[in-house]
Amino acid sequence: MGKLIRGLGLALALVTALTGAALAAPTEIRIGVALEPPTLDPTAGAAEAIDIVVYQNVFEGLTRIDENGAVQPGLATSWTISDDNLTYTFKLADGVTFHDGTSFDANDVKFSFDRIAAPDSLNAHKEFYSVIQSVTVIDPLTVEFKLKNPVGRFLFDIGRGDAVIVAPESAATNATNPIGTGPFSFVQWDKGSRVVLERYDPYWGKPVALTKASFVFISDTATLTNALLAEDVDGTNNFAPEALDVFKADPRFTVLVGTTEGETILGTNNKKAPFDNLKVRQAMAYALDRKAIIDGATYGYGTPIGSAFAPHNPYYVDLTSTYPYDPEKAKALLAEAGYPDGFSATLKLPPVGYARLSGQIIASQFAKVGIKLELINIEFAQWLEDVYTNHDFDLTIISHVEPFDIGNYANPNYYWGYDNPKFQALNETLNGTTDEAKRKELAIELQKIIADDAVNGYLFELAQTGVWNAKLTGMWKNSPIEGLVLRDIHWVE
Amino acid sequence: MSAATARRFVFTHPSLWLGLAATLVFTLLALVSLVWTPYPIANIEIGDRFLGPSAAHWLGTDNLGRDMASLVMAGTLTSFVVASLSVLIGAGIGVPLGLAAAAWGGALEWLVLRLSDFIFAFPAIIVAILITSLYGPGATNAIIAIGIFNIPIFARVARGGAMSIKTLDFVAAARLAGLGNGAIAYRHLLPNILSLIIVQGTIQLSLGILSEAGLSYIGLGTQPPATSLGLMLRDAQGLFLIHPWLTLVPGLCIVLIVIALNLAGDGLRDAIDPRLKGAQQNAA
Numbered sequence: 001m002g003k004l005i006r007g008l009g010l011a012l013a014l015v016t017a018l019t020g021a022a023l024a025a026p027t028e029i030r031i032g033v034a035l036e037p038p039t040l041d042p043t044a045g046a047a048e049a050i051d052i053v054v055y056q057n058v059f060e061g062l063t064r065i066d067e068n069g070a071v072q073p074g075l076a077t078s079w080t081i082s083d084d085n086l087t088y089t090f091k092l093a094d095g096v097t098f099h100d101g102t103s104f105d106a107n108d109v110k111f112s113f114d115r116i117a118a119p120d121s122l123n124a125h126k127e128f129y130s131v132i133q134s135v136t137v138i139d140p141l142t143v144e145f146k147l148k149n150p151v152g153r154f155l156f157d158i159g160r161g162d163a164v165i166v167a168p169e170s171a172a173t174n175a176t177n178p179i180g181t182g183p184f185s186f187v188q189w190d191k192g193s194r195v196v197l198e199r200y201d202p203y204w205g206k207p208v209a210l211t212k213a214s215f216v217f218i219s220d221t222a223t224l225t226n227a228l229l230a231e232d233v234d235g236t237n238n239f240a241p242e243a244l245d246v247f248k249a250d251p252r253f254t255v256l257v258g259t260t261e262g263e264t265i266l267g268t269n270n271k272k273a274p275f276d277n278l279k280v281r282q283a284m285a286y287a288l289d290r291k292a293i294i295d296g297a298t299y300g301y302g303t304p305i306g307s308a309f310a311p312h313n314p315y316y317v318d319l320t321s322t323y324p325y326d327p328e329k330a331k332a333l334l335a336e337a338g339y340p341d342g343f344s345a346t347l348k349l350p351p352v353g354y355a356r357l358s359g360q361i362i363a364s365q366f367a368k369v370g371i372k373l374e375l376i377n378i379e380f381a382q383w384l385e386d387v388y389t390n391h392d393f394d395l396t397i398i399s400h401v402e403p404f405d406i407g408n409y410a411n412p413n414y415y416w417g418y419d420n421p422k423f424q425a426l427n428e429t430l431n432g433t434t435d436e437a438k439r440k441e442l443a444i445e446l447q448k449i450i451a452d453d454a455v456n457g458y459l460f461e462l463a464q465t466g467v468w469n470a471k472l473t474g475m476w477k478n479s480p481i482e483g484l485v486l487r488d489i490h491w492v493e
Numbered sequence: 494m495s496a497a498t499a500r501r502f503v504f505t506h507p508s509l510w511l512g513l514a515a516t517l518v519f520t521l522l523a524l525v526s527l528v529w530t531p532y533p534i535a536n537i538e539i540g541d542r543f544l545g546p547s548a549a550h551w552l553g554t555d556n557l558g559r560d561m562a563s564l565v566m567a568g569t570l571t572s573f574v575v576a577s578l579s580v581l582i583g584a585g586i587g588v589p590l591g592l593a594a595a596a597w598g599g600a601l602e603w604l605v606l607r608l609s610d611f612i613f614a615f616p617a618i619i620v621a622i623l624i625t626s627l628y629g630p631g632a633t634n635a636i637i638a639i640g641i642f643n644i645p646i647f648a649r650v651a652r653g654g655a656m657s658i659k660t661l662d663f664v665a666a667a668r669l670a671g672l673g674n675g676a677i678a679y680r681h682l683l684p685n686i687l688s689l690i691i692v693q694g695t696i697q698l699s700l701g702i703l704s705e706a707g708l709s710y711i712g713l714g715t716q717p718p719a720t721s722l723g724l725m726l727r728d729a730q731g732l733f734l735i736h737p738w739l740t741l742v743p744g745l746c747i748v749l750i751v752i753a754l755n756l757a758g759d760g761l762r763d764a765i766d767p768r769l770k771g772a773q774q775n776a777a
Binding site: 360376378 | 539
């Protein structure tokens with residue numbers, strides 16, 4: 001009898017152990033993302049899709065940007081800045097290894113930044129790092145940066161995906177086999193389907209909870225909806241707002257609505273008639289009904305903007321009332337500019353939902369003041385070539401997703417062709433200013449100049465609308481920088 | 494067939510009658526949209542979107558607040574125009590090719606048949622993607638792509654019909670009377686295969702409407718602000734779980750039009766194919 005009871009007890013213990021194992025939280029995640037990256041090397045491409053997969057997951061920089069857009073220590077655990085703001089000395093983390101087993105030290109830092117500055121560099125944002133005069137290795141765990149002039153956002157800029165630290169041994173093949181120092185190492189890339197990462201156990205920093213992460217590429221909204229509903233994927237960082245209501249009512253899912261750095265604009269070719277006429281641009285600004293555009297194209301999830309600045313940024317100033325919606329005034333301005341009957345123009349639209357929808361709405365709004373728009377839908381590669389590179393366009397709609405990118409307006413060769421020496425000088429001053437109060441003042445001045453000049457039509461700040469399995473936690477609600485950081489994501493019961 | 498027998502035929506074949514009537518209704522709706530729609534289709538009123546059917550909007554409004562009834566009317570017109578023009582292209586080029594192949598035979602026939610095989614090897618969608626990558630998307634390109642796809646179909650039908658007529662005595666008599674290949678094809682073969690071509694045209698019309706919807710659905714056909722039934726489906730698909738009505742309206746319209754055309758096509762074949770009629774009389 002005693003034996004029997006003991007046997008029963010054993011069986012019971014076994015059953016408990018088994019169900020316990022089955023109930024333990026899973027440690028793998030499958031994430032649906034819309035766009036497949038062209039390569040996996042964030043230091044050699046401008047596509048946001050690259051950072052979504054690898055930024056802070058596979059690769060790390062000296063600093064890292066957190067969910068709130070603040071600078072946190074990364075591979076550099078601490079730093080000192082000289083009084084003239086020209087010399088930065090970084091203390092590096094000890095015991096860091098790359099995923100191929102090679103060790104990380106100050107030489108890798110120097111190599112990474114020299115690679116950005118090299119004449120044959122493929123880096124998409126060399127301008128952020130051109131201010132670096134020299135990188136000197138003091139000892140294996142100390143590195144010193146000398147700058148040509150003070151830059152207020154230097155610590156932020158070295159935390160971008162463009163400035164992650166790579167190893168000389170593997171830098172050449174990072175495009176297809178990325179080797180970094182991050183908490184996840186690269187496993188495989190099934191082209192057209194997914195990228196798989198797994199936890200790198202010797203990771204130097206705080207261990208992560210997930211053991212495996214797959215990024216599954218699903219560009220079609222209806223397909224992604226079904227994949228989420230069938231739980232074929234566990235979440236997505238940015239879901240089409242039109243179908244968000246499907247998940248809001250379903251307790252199996254969490255919907256995270258946050259901010260991004262994406263200022264969506266009606267890009268205007270300032271070098272081309274009639275858009276070189278300020279009155280015409282002002283007329284277009286008066287003809288835009290932002291509320292209808294935001295409701296129609298983002299289902300109310302966008303935030304209206306009046307200039308090229310993110311509303312959640314501390315330097316932001318609300319300029320949406322610079323040119324309030326006023327079709328009568330728009331008509332009057334067009335008549336003053338010599339177009340009493342309006343004019344015809346083309347509007348080139350890249351293949352993203354917000355652009356295609358906004359385009360139709362704006363065409364209808366412009367038609368009311370006499371501007372006839374022809375909508376031309378183009379693919380993204382063609383957009384980059386026609387609009388961004390060759391400046392062959394009248395109007396376009398696009399979201400500029402990089403943090404703090406108002407400096408683009410200081411570049412007269414940028415695709416919208418805005419050339420204002422006053423703006424350029426002020427921008428130069430801002431870049432060299434480190435005093436917070438002064439910086440804010442300058443940034444506000446810059447926002448006002450481009451708002452008054454109606455350089456582009458300022459529409460709305462894109463929202464980040466994530467849909468995740470309700471048992472997941474640790475996802476970023478906001479997107480202060482391009483990336484989908486897995487670090488804190490884990491399952492809870 | 495006399496007027497009286499034609500009338501009797503229509504009444505004894507309700508499917509033909511139904512098909513023709515439904516086609517006529519849709520054609521009229523499409524034509525009316527040229528001069529009048531309940532609302533202008535480019536009229537976007539975000540505040541009025543996702544309204545259900547009501548007195549103001551008979552079929553409700555879509556995701557941009559456009560009137561669905563107006564969109565359906567204009568979309569049906571686009572579908573009919575694209576399908577009809579592509580049938581005209583297909584028949585205009587395919588029928589002469591098929592007749593020539595039958596009349597002359599030899600190397601010409603071989604060439605026409607191989608050419609047909611070649612075009613058959615590329616589905617309309619591939620041709621459309623090719624044309625789109627060269628000239629950009631648009632309704633015109635959809636017409637050309639579907640038209641090219643129609644050519645070998647009409648060529649084969651014309652050749653097949655002509656071959657069976659060519660062996661008949663009156664053709665031999667015409668040849669004895671001194672008519673050349675071209676004249677025989679035009680004066681004797683063409684009139685005798687016309688019924689076949691008309692029937693095939695009706696079937697191709699319904700396939701053309703399906704193809705246009707397919708091309709617009711994947712973004713290669715009609716472009717906004719113009720509209721077509723396929724484009725309406727495309728716009729609505731992401732919203733299917735929330736507003737299924739937006740998908741149902743254009744989807745059902747496509748189904749109804751295609752069924753109507755198929756009924757009309759089948760009925761027409763029964764009505765004007767002399768052999769089939771003979772068979773019926775014999776059976777009676």
